[in-house]
Amino acid sequence: MPRASELFFISLLVVITLLNIYDFYNDYGEYLDGDYGIWNLTLEAFVILASTLGIAFLIRVIQQRSREADVLRRQLKTTRKDLNAMDDKIRQASRQYSEVIQAQLTTWEFTPSEKEIAMLLLKGLSFDEIAGIRDAKEKTVRQQATAIYRKSGLSGRHEFAAWFFEDFLH
Numbered sequence: 001m002p003r004a005s006e007l008f009f010i011s012l013l014v015v016i017t018l019l020n021i022y023d024f025y026n027d028y029g030e031y032l033d034g035d036y037g038i039w040n041l042t043l044e045a046f047v048i049l050a051s052t053l054g055i056a057f058l059i060r061v062i063q064q065r066s067r068e069a070d071v072l073r074r075q076l077k078t079t080r081k082d083l084n085a086m087d088d089k090i091r092q093a094s095r096q097y098s099e100v101i102q103a104q105l106t107t108w109e110f111t112p113s114e115k116e117i118a119m120l121l122l123k124g125l126s127f128d129e130i131a132g133i134r135d136a137k138e139k140t141v142r143q144q145a146t147a148i149y150r151k152s153g154l155s156g157r158h159e160f161a162a163w164f165f166e167d168f169l170h
Contacts, residue, residue, distance in 0.1 A: 010058050017051035020044055101164060108151045117144050122161055 024044045030036035101122070105115045120130045127145065131138040145157070154160045 006058060006062055010055055013051050013055045013058070017048055017055065020048045020051065024048060104164075110148065110151060114144055114148050114151070117141060118148050118160075121145060121148070121157055122164060124161075 024041070027036050027041055027044060031038065031041050101119070102115070105118055110118060116134070117130060120133065125133070127138050127141045130136075131141045134141070149156055149160060152160060152163070154163055
């Protein structure tokens with residue numbers, strides 16, 4: 001769709017062209033009578049030609065930009081569709097992986113509180129941040145983390161996180 005400014009300039013050029021055609025017609029009559037010089041007639045013909053070429057150029061640019069915009073709209077639609085599909089896959093994989101993690105925490109016989117802390121540890125939160133979320137003391141969270149590491153047979157936060165993420169690095 002042409003912009004208002006483009007329509008204005010096309011309309012302006014059409015009006016100029018039509019006025020110059022009218023003037024050229026009148027001047028041509030005077031030229032035939034010998035009252036008008038060829039130089040002025042040639043100049044008016046050039047203005048008519050330039051105006052017509054300007055109109056054609058603007059219309060071509062508008063059409064080209066319109067085609068490019070259509071291509072971009074189709075590409076954007078395809079990209080959005082692809083992103084939505086990828087987002088769905090990522091959400092599904094995240095749910096499945098969360099289920100795997102929960103199953104392993106159950107296998108290690110974690111309490112519900114330990115499961116919650118384990119998930120927060122896996123998300124990379126500090127003991128202080130976990131204490132703030134759970135409205136508990138940091139010392140309590142540290143003690144629960146120690147129980148988590150003991151029950152899982154792992155030595156600490158890094159080994160605990162690596163146990164779950166190691167398979168992704170193969």
